[in-house]
Amino acid sequence: MNLTDFEPKSMLVVPETKVDKAKYPAIDVHTHVYMYPTKSSKDMGANTKQIPAEQVDQIVRWMDEMNVETLINSTGGYGEDLQRTVEELVKRHPGRFLTMTEPAWDKVGEPGYANWQADEIKRARDAGAVGIKVLKTLGVYLRERGDEGPLIKVDDPRFDPMWDVAGQLNMPVSIHTSDPDAFFTPIDRFNERWEELGNHPDWSFYGKDYPSKPELLAARNRMFEKHPKTKFVGYHIANHPENLGEVSQWLDRYPNLYVETGARLGELGRQPYSARKFFLKYADRIMFGTDATPNGEAYPQQDLKPAMYRCYFRFFETMDEYFDYSPAAVPPQGRWRIYGIGLPDDVLKKVYRNNAAKLYGLKAV
Ligand SMILES: [Zn+2]
Known part of the structure; x- marks a missing residue:
């Protein structure tokens, strides 16, 4: 038998808690219900097929459930x-969906881009956007002169007017910089995500002219520092759930930084003692997010269905041991399992909803 065929069934007999729905009303701050064929989505090879209205209605029924x-x-x-x-999306189901806008990366090389982009953010606000989303494009794909030149740095001053205007308009900037630590190391027998990278070799940013992961994160952090009046949401636990100690230092250093949990249960749940302490200490700065996508074939841990959401509820709400972080038959990010962190009610309320409500100007409950 090959190791890739190995699907060991745990012989542990431990409590299994079924958590069908969130204990308190939840806001998922990180989803991709809609995605367009932009420069970003093309770089990432994301599926941008628009979902039909009936599928949106089905999603709302699941949300109710x-x-x-x-x-x-x-x-x-x-x-x-x-x-x-x-x-x-937003108007069809009032109160159930909000949307962010994205920078126009394809225009970066044009003269006058910096001020045009800042004005475009104002127009997006008027059109109904509540925040800005920066995909990992910035840092690992976006280059000078189309695809020809050097990579553009995350703290490039061309974007300063956009970040400042976001602060003035109270539009939080959600930012994804770099990727899992293992995507920046060789794909060899020591790589903890060897199997995932074997399935998606283009997800590796090791070698070529890619900056190291610490360089990318340092540039991003300089940007947090340079724009203290702008609120930033570091997606995927500020893209460093492998090292909650370091993320804690950033949260201490940058009061304008918030984080969310999208697609990182596999990291958080295999360090339950550290994760629980982290959630208790930064209960006002962590938000529930899943990175859910209805076109999620390549990302089973993000497939927008109740089974995926229930992994999160179980992690947050129970002290269950050694369970799956994804409904997929084989754990997609690595063959390990997770442990719940049984958060107290006051923390659950903040993480599930009230931190996001505050950040996006919604009513607290
Ligand atoms: Zn995402």
Whole structure:
């Protein structure tokens, strides 16, 4: 038998708690219900097939079933795409969906881009966007002169007017910089995500002219520091759930930084003691997010279905031991399992909903 065929069934007999719905109404701050064929989505090879209205209605029924009040769609595009997102998603089910806008990366090389982009953010606000989403494009794909030149740095001053305007308009900037630590190391027998990278070799940013992961995160952190009046949401636990000690230092250093949990249960749940301490200490700065996508074939841990959401509820709410972080038959990010952190009610309320409500100007409950 090959190790890749190994699907060991745990012989442990330990409590299994079924958590069908969130204990308190939840806002998922990180989803991709809609995604457009932008430069970012093309770079990442994301599936941008638009889902039909009936599928959106089905998602709302699932949300009711799971006590999920609102999904924040991060990839709402800009210009006409954004208008379409607002019409079809936000207005079709009032209160259930919000959307962010995205920078127009394809225009970065044009003269006058910096001020145009800042004005475009104002227009996006008027059109109904509640925040800005920066995909990992910035840092590992976006280059000077189209795809020809050197990579553009995360703290490039061309973006300063956009970050400042976001602060003035109270639009939080959700930012994904770099990727898991293991995507920046050789794909060899020591790589903890060897199997995942074997399935998706293009997800590796090791070698070529890629900056190291610490360089990318340092540039991002300089940007947090340079724009203290702008609120930033570091997606995926500020893209460093492998080292909660370091993320804690950033949260201490940058009061304008918040984090969310999207697609990182596999990291958080295999360090339950550290994770629980982290959630208790930063209960006002951590938000529930899943990175859910309805076109999620390549990302089973993000497939927008109740089974995926229930892994999160179980992790947050129970002290269950050694369970799956994804409904997939084989754990997609690595062959390990997780442990619940049984958060107290006051922390659950903040993480599930109230931190996001505050950040996005919604009513607290
Ligand atoms: Zn995402």
